[in-house]
Amino acid sequence: MSFIRKYPLATFFILVYAIAWLVWGSKIAATFGWISFQLPENLAFFGISISAVMISAIADGKAGINKFFSRLMRWRVRGKWYAIAFFIPAGISLAAIGLHSLLGGNHQIATIIPLQGILPLFIEQIIIHLLTEEPGWRGFALSRLQENFTALWASFILGLSWGIWHFPLFLIPGTPQASIPFVGFLLSTIAIAILMTWIYNHTKGSVLLAAFFHAAYNTTLVFFGTLWGDLRVFWFYVAVTWIAAIFVVIIEGAAHLDRKKTLTAT
Numbered sequence: 001m002s003f004i005r006k007y008p009l010a011t012f013f014i015l016v017y018a019i020a021w022l023v024w025g026s027k028i029a030a031t032f033g034w035i036s037f038q039l040p041e042n043l044a045f046f047g048i049s050i051s052a053v054m055i056s057a058i059a060d061g062k063a064g065i066n067k068f069f070s071r072l073m074r075w076r077v078r079g080k081w082y083a084i085a086f087f088i089p090a091g092i093s094l095a096a097i098g099l100h101s102l103l104g105g106n107h108q109i110a111t112i113i114p115l116q117g118i119l120p121l122f123i124e125q126i127i128i129h130l131l132t133e134e135p136g137w138r139g140f141a142l143s144r145l146q147e148n149f150t151a152l153w154a155s156f157i158l159g160l161s162w163g164i165w166h167f168p169l170f171l172i173p174g175t176p177q178a179s180i181p182f183v184g185f186l187l188s189t190i191a192i193a194i195l196m197t198w199i200y201n202h203t204k205g206s207v208l209l210a211a212f213f214h215a216a217y218n219t220t221l222v223f224f225g226t227l228w229g230d231l232r233v234f235w236f237y238v239a240v241t242w243i244a245a246i247f248v249v250i251i252e253g254a255a256h257l258d259r260k261k262t263l264t265a266t
Contacts, residue, residue, distance in 0.1 A: 001058060008059040009144045012051055013161060016136060019047030024168035031172065045128075048136035056140065071139045072130065074206035081203050085213040088195065092244060093224040096236035107233055109224050118223055125215030130208060137162055138200050138210040151197050152254035159193030160186065176227045180234050188238045192217065194245040194257070201258040 004011045023044040029035045056068045097107050113121060137158060145154035163186040169177040170185075177185060196210055203209045221227055226237050252259050 004055055004058045008055050009141060012055050012136065012141060015051040015055075016048045017165060019051070020044035020165060021168055023047075024172065028168060028171055045132035048133050049131060052136040052140035068135070068139060071143075071205045071207045072135060073208055074204060075208050077203040077206055077209060081199060081209055082212065085199055085209055086216045088244065089213070089217040089220045090224075092237060092240045093220045093226045095240045096226060096233050097224060099236045099240075100230065100233045103232075105230055105232060107225070107229055111225055112222050112228070115223075118219060121222065122215055122219045125218050126211050129211040129214040134207050134211040134214060138196060139205075139207040142197060142200060143205060146197075146201075150255045151201060151257040152194065152249060155194040155197040155257070156190055158197075159190030162193060163189035176221075180227055180231070184235060184238050188241055191238070191241040191245040195241075195248060198248045198252060198257040201256060202262050204262055 023039045023041060026035065026037065026039040027041070030038045053065070053068065056064045060067070097109070100107055141161075142154060142158055145157055149157065166177055166185065166189075167182065169175045170182050172178060196213055199213055200206065200210050226233055248257060
């Protein structure tokens with residue numbers, strides 16, 4: 001208990017890595033026939049939010065829990081941030097596909113889900129990320145990282161940690177990650193983390209908006225097929241994401257990724 005109170009952030013990362021890698025490790029081991037069972041895959045994702053709640057309760061008590069949950073459904077933010085969170089991921093995918101096409105490449109969209117499947121998938125993804133990843137990554141880890149680092153450095157640390165957390169998925173055949181280079185994925189999670197910090201700080205620490213962005217990101221990847229097909233599309237996606245992230249840093253400043261310092265009461 002004393003270790004958790006003294007090092008809540010370190011404890012969080014240790015727990016989420018241990019849980020997820022144990023779950024995905026069991027799947028890898030089962031694939032090779034080393035064991036005859038697999039741990040429930042949902043545990044890897046729910047382990048993030050469960051760890052965040054548990055550590056908040058131990059480290060910060062009732063006040064910490066109240067503050068933690070107050071961020072989850074913080075929906076009263078300016079409407080433009082909903083639009084930004086929805087359209088930026090789509091714009092990045094479209095730009096990547098456009099660059100690929102300009103260089104003579106072909107790329108088909110809507111091969112995994114049709115146009116009418118976007119809204120159901122998007123809503124499902126919001127619920128999933130609001131219950132699993134975002135309470136931990138943004139609601140817990142990002143808030144604490146920004147107490148000791150600039151917003152840019154906090155985003156870099158979190159993006160790197162977030163990306164490495166996915167590493168076992170690259171060893172499991174059939175996952176989206178198995179078809180793309182790990183280095184490219186890692187670069188993309190860092191750039192995406194910068195964009196998400198920008199949105200999070202401008203919406204007074206809204207985990208809901210973070211989940212909204214994460215859901216839009218995953219939905220557009222599936223609809224536009226950015227992770228499938230010619231790898232050039234994927235690398236263009238990484239490059240455009242970084243261009244967007246660099247633009248935000250230049251315009252908003254590395255210290256807060258928010259010129260007006262909106263994130264004041266979290």
